[in-house]
Amino acid sequence: MAANTIVSVQCIPMRLPFHHWTAPPLFAGRPRDKLDSALVRVQTADGTVGWGESYCVEPRAIVAVFETLIAPLAHGKDAADEALVPAVQRTLHNLGRSGPVVHAIAGLDIALWDLRGKRERVPVHQLLGGKQRSRIRAYASLLQYYGDAAMLDRVVTQALEEGYTEVKLHERTADAVKAARHAAGGEVPLMVDTNCAWLPAEAPAAIGQMAAYAPHWIEEPLWPPEDHDALARLQASSPVPLAVGENASSAFELSTLIARGGARYVQPSVIKLGLTASWALSRQCEGGPVACAPQVAFFGPGYLASLHLLAAQRTEASLERLYVALAHVPYGATVPVTAGWVQVPEGPGLGADPEADLAAGRYAA
Helix, strand or coil: CCCCEEEEEEEEEEEEEEECCCCCCEECCEECCEEEEEEEEEEECCCCEEEEEEECCCHHHHHHHHHHHHHHHHCCCECCCCCHHHHHHHHCHHHCCCCHHHHHHHHHHHHHHHHHHHHHCCEHHHHCCCCCCCEEEEEEECCCCCCCHHHHHHHHHHHHHCCCCCEEECCCCHHHHHHHHHHHCCCCCEEEECCCCECCCCHHHHHHHHHCCCCCCEECCECCCCCHHHHHHHHHHCCCCEEECCCCCCHHHHHHHHHHCCCCEECCCHHHHCHHHHHHHHHHHCCCCCEECCCCCCCCHHHHHHHHHHHHCCCCCCEEEECCEECCCCCCCCCCCECCEEECCCCCECCCCCCHHHHCCCCCC
């Protein structure tokens, strides 16, 4: 058996308990007190292990996808074969072009990049063509406080005192943006993610109200998010740049949006699309009016993969960092966020492996 033959593919749910200094936010009507993703462990015959990460809404579902679909297709294959991931995508395409199967493939893709870097003894950013910068600015991405002005003032102030120089809100009202702007001052870039808050007819007025507080961008303004015609019309008339991409059903959808200039920022998520597709989208943006600013609301190997992408792309962009208190901070000792900045790791592959307790499934339940 060749040294680079895949002998094992494992999925390890990672459910990180957190709090954000007030009652838990709601998701699907229930309090949310854990941030979910899944570690992906791929081992080759020579004992080398690569790590990836998949978006995870339901741990039981993502584990089942890996056990019944991904692992059987990858087992026995050459980890260096660039045709492996496209072959898996085509084999499983009739199970949907978005959702858990696609997210699982994304985790496999990241792990294969890690393996390639370890095999060639170079960091992933070198595989992407070389780094353009050695450290990446991070912005504090707040969870939703439902317009609570006192909490917004407290948490924005706290993030700035810790060294962050950019802040993102997950809010839907101009009053919330006003409160955050008051806390941040006039010079701090302030982004607003509305999580698909408005129908196309509602968005212009709502954005107009927020514009008074100078948001750097407004993210995911429309429902449904795949209405690109409405998005293009909104961007053409909006006084604020728009950002989209987290909800894209495929890399092809985002590529089409970039080609038509339907928003000013695109935000591919490596744990939904994979590093290969996200890097292709970043390259497509080079020299054009649309900037690539990846969505990075996660903490595992996908965080590291996003760092390498941001280090290698020509146009500088900041790293999203969910601003919460975690029970365990992955890579807290090896690739920390310090005073709002992250040093790009220089070790082979992604530059660091998950801590032993995470790899052993400490937070799987």
